[in-house]
Amino acid sequence: MTTFVLIHGAEDGAWSWHLVEAALRERGNDVVAVDLPSEDETATWNEYADTVVEAIGDRTDLIVVGHSLGGFTAPLVAERVSADLIVFVAGMIPRPGESANEWWAGTGHSNLVRTGEEEPFYHDVPPALAAEARRRARIQRETPMGRPWPLERWPSIPCRVLVGRDDRFLPEDWSRRVARDRLGVEVDVMDGGHCLPLSRPVELVERLEQYAAACR
Incomplete structure (x- = not known):
């Protein structure tokens, strides 16, 4: 049985994966999704990874999935538990020794031009679901x-x-360049905006299961 370890992004929690988790379980997979200690002013990346690894326990056949800022935690977890695959879902890809604050300039994200009127995260999420996500927003400490x-x-x-x-x-286009530069891989593209776990959960699950089948 494949276990998908789902790691949320900034100001999010395990709830952001609830639709994906339900669909994965319906298809016979196991899922680990926990709240990272992002509200704890003392927690560093290592404590984030500790929280996930503890929840994984003795499970095997692991695919670690990081959404958005969860991309900083996913590789740490994957290395500790000898995962079979790391999946970045609209994920931030770090470099060894680089801080998250340095990441913006290091990837060229700081130079992206956007209009201030555009909703960057929930524009394609059903309105009621987007409202619930905003209501459930958690604090992301700068630590x-x-x-x-x-x-x-x-x-x-x-x-x-x-x-x-x-x-x-x-x-x-920006993501393509960063993935090539930092990982030497080509991106896969699907319909949807940044919050794919909420806007396209079924399609996302199908992609994750395809990845799992390909690495067996």
Whole structure:
């Protein structure tokens, strides 16, 4: 049985994966999705990874999935548990020793031109679901952001990068360049914006299961 380890992004929680989790379980998979300690002012990336690894326990056949800022935690977890695959879903891809604060300039994200009137995250999420996501928003402390990403080298674990062609926060063309530059991989593209777990949960599950089948 494949276990999908689902790691949420900034100001989010495990709830952001609830539609994906339900669909994965209906298809016979196991799922681990927990709230990261993002509201804890003392928690660093290592404590984020500790929280996920503890929830995984003795499970095997693991695919670790990081959404948005969850991309900083996913590789740390994957290395510790010897995962079969890392999947970035509209994910931020770090470099060893780079802080999250440095990531914006390091990837060229700081230079992206956007209009201030565009909704960057929930524009394609059903309105009621988007409202609930905003209601459930959690605090993202700055503590880990200024710390160097703790891995000294990238894990020797295969990676896939999945992006939404309508993502306003991490645009497709920009994501292609970053994935090539940092991982040497080509991105996969699907319909949807930045919050794919809420806007396209069924399609996302289908992609994740395809990835799982390909790495067996």
